[in-house]
Amino acid sequence: MTSAGDESRLTSIDVAESFRRMDRVGVGRDGLNIVLWHDRSWSADQAKQAGAEAAEGDGRRTLAGAPFVAKDNIATLHLPTTCGSRILEGYVSPYEATVISRLAKAGAVLVAKTNCDEFAMGSSTEHSAYGPARNPIDPTRVPGGSSGGSAACVAAGIVPFALGSETGGSVRQPASYCGVVGVKPTYGRVSRFGLVAFASSLDQVGVFGATVADAAAALEVIAGRDVLDSTTAPRPVPRYLDEARRSVAGMVIGRPREYFPDSLDPRITALCDRSLEELRALGAEVRNVSLPHTDLAIPVYYIVAPAEASSNLARFDGVRYGLRIEGDGLRAMYDATRSRGFGPEVTRRILLGTYVLSAGYYDAYYKKAQAVRALIAQDFRDVFADGVDVLFTPTAPSPAFLLGAKSDPYEMYLNDIFTATANLAGVPAMSQPIGRVDGLPIGGQFIACHFEEASMFRAAFALERALQQGAMS
Amino acid sequence: MAVTRADVEHVAHLARMALDEQRLPELVEQLNAILGHMEVLSRVKTEGVIGAASVGDAALPLREDAGPPIPLARRLDHFAPKMRDGLFLVPRLATHERSGEDAQ
Amino acid sequence: MSTERYEMVVGLEVHVQLRTRTKAFCNCSTEYGAPPNTNTCPVCLALPGALPVLNERAVLLAVRAAHALSCEVHPVSVFARKNYFYPDLPKGYQISQYDRPLATGGSLTIGALSDGSPINVGITRLHLEEDAGKSIHDRYPGETAIDLNRAGVPLIEIVSEPDLRSSDEAAAYLHELRQILEYIDVSDVNMEEGSLRVDANISARLRGETRLGTKTEVKNMNSFSAVEQALRAEFDRQCALLHAGEPVEQQTMLWDGTRGEVRPSRTKEGSQDYRYFPEPDLPPLILSREWIESVRESLPELPNAKRARFAEQYALSRADLVVLTSSPRLADYFESVARQLGDPKPAANWVMGEVLAAVRASGWSIADFELRVRPADLVQLLAMVRDGQLSNSAAKRVFAEMAAHGDPPAKIADKLGLRQVSDDGAIAEWVDEVLREHPVEAQRYLDGERKLQGVLVGLVMKKSNGRADPKRVNQLLSARSG
């Protein structure tokens, strides 16, 4: 499978060490509050089993014994799956997500479920029913979100890789805030079976890695068609680690001007341009390009995502599982269960989504948004058809902000300004650390054409090495 | 298109959410503010643009008409709030009227 | 008040459960009558994170039905979510089709070959969707119990144009529709088991008026006769309103079979806003034109065509045609008997008479019956009648035995000693015996009292245990009287 050279690039931590680091860092509610559920002895057993099977020489067990954490909205059989919500408190899924089974088959061991914004709705991991998570780099700040707990676990050195989920930037933005690698694959690349749906046409399981190689290795295991998810593509999965090592010489890297507005912190612009310089030095061609519909992404996103969410979250009705608060009659039971089970941000989005789908508003909002979404997707197709291999942009407009700093919902939504486009278009994108501002990590983003994760990894891997060498010299 | 208090109440009814009287004005204001930012879309020309029906390029795959179903690792009563004789129980509807109307 | 000044305008929405082994979007069994909630899985329980995967057979059966109703089947159709809360709707939405249904623009002809001229009823659309679960309101006090075994079973919804003008026409439409669906083998079409369900849109208007009146939707009808009764009741109600100059309110009415009346459903109008949008978990359903065409070509002969062909080929009366084509298996049974026997008339009489009576009495299906009495067996029996080996009445006794035990007719006839004797020697002996035993009558007959022939034939028949061929008996007696 992977060559010895690749393996050596993977961060090596075992399960026992992972738990020692959790203790040292303080991942629980009284600490960073990045881990919601874990079970030491169960994970230790899994590790023993994985170790035994690896010793038997099953070559496919590429991640044998590697610990990982998963966002709490991914169904796992042993640990709870609550989506950071009161409405699923205590819920343990009786079936398992495809991504979890695939990782287990490769020998990886789940060590914890991580904190997240409730039902993945948020950009800070503050909107969790189990309290806000903190950034291990600076605990007064948010780790980003919604997959903040998973990003923070990788940043804290607890695991080499982690699973998160993306709807509008929920892997890339926390990766940027925590200084780790975060990948959102092409829509349809990774199975959503077992990922609790937020917005089905945008959701995708993503991976965090301590390095580009860690993320690529994990993605390789979870990617590929799944008969249980009708939206997965029947396309072969390349060897991402091999692809990543290819030279960037001759690659065309686009710098879309809409992602570098005048209002952007010049220090972030400077870090991005330095990264582009490094890539140019390695033989890549950097080209200025334009994606004219970029500024429409947030309005489109905040119509499409809540609309789908309002429907996806209807199943939480107190009938078959999860929280149920009795009331006088069925209607009262529904109302009490749902109003008290969902937090304020989820409530807001359910109402917003219900509104834009309701009679008389559908055409003006939902239908219009889907049409503009098609224009946004066309922007990407055009630029990639013009010979651009990958785009490079900042991941987020700022470094991690202080807990409680953003109280206005729309201001919070603007955090997704550079990331939501890729979800709307379905293209793959990833964030990696490119430097620091005020001592806080800043992420740079590569965006590639549909199913061209390999090009993205190639550029990211080269940049990672170049920045490391630059830092050392 | 300003959102009124009645709109929010209607939408909350559709979504089966009971809203606090005190929270209503704030929600009305927030939804108006958020939707205000969406107005920009109405100025985008989209004539002839076919809305994205799906983002993926996958055609709908079909499965064979055969079992077995995806197994459940735990019995339903392990996670169901209220069950009896294998049936989920809910408070009875205000009327039985819809009893013959359950399939729409 | 008289309703004669008014005309009934009806369109029907029919939901039909498709006959698949597994549900529409998961691999759970569709078996009817399993213990509650045992045919469930993460998908049809709507567990968090579960996703639908479409059953190919459901698509095939729906396309077959669409062709049988002369619809245009669209190469691209789109699933949509119909959002509403109901405890037996696990996801809080039903996966259905909305603005891009599987098929549109069909028609169905009623009244052909029966009295009156044929009526063409337009089919607006036919789409695929999933069933909800079952709510049981009367088992536990104060609570409704939910069984999700039915949740996710594939349905087609068939919507007609408002082309029906009476409850009789509505009933005729339903009978014809059921027959077609049975012919193409897509459903059990059993209203009692809920595999066929009917809702009606009905309005009333003055005769001669071309605009449509305000319609109401009538639900909760669980048999074809309930549909007829409910439509008449709702029509009367609307006519009374119109007559009094009051408006008809657009609302949902529920048929109450025990009271024989319709009453408004208490669900508020306007509170139903289904917020349809394309189902993001399922890409558009794309069918090749070749495949669509191949499904059409594989359709069996439909009832109307079969009736026309039978009329021509077997010269049957209209009434006979209706009976013999009422189900495809019965029609096949008849045809196979008629062909092998080479004579449609006795085949038709026997199939409509003895065969149907036996089927009805036993509660079997034609298929069950066929296991006991194959068409070839019946042909043998009818051939024995034709060849004078069995009298008609003896054949009926043989048939009863065949239906009960499945033995071949010749064996039964022999066992019961029913085979007709046309051997002159044996008959002559019986004739001689009778003449000997009744010398007075014999003498009078031989002296020319011809009217005694009947009595004597009867005595010979009795002596022969009914086996003597009465024709030969007559001939031999006549010969004696010279």
Ligand SMILES: [Mg+2]
């Ligand atoms: Mg329907």
Ligand SMILES: [Zn+2]
């Ligand atoms: Zn199922």
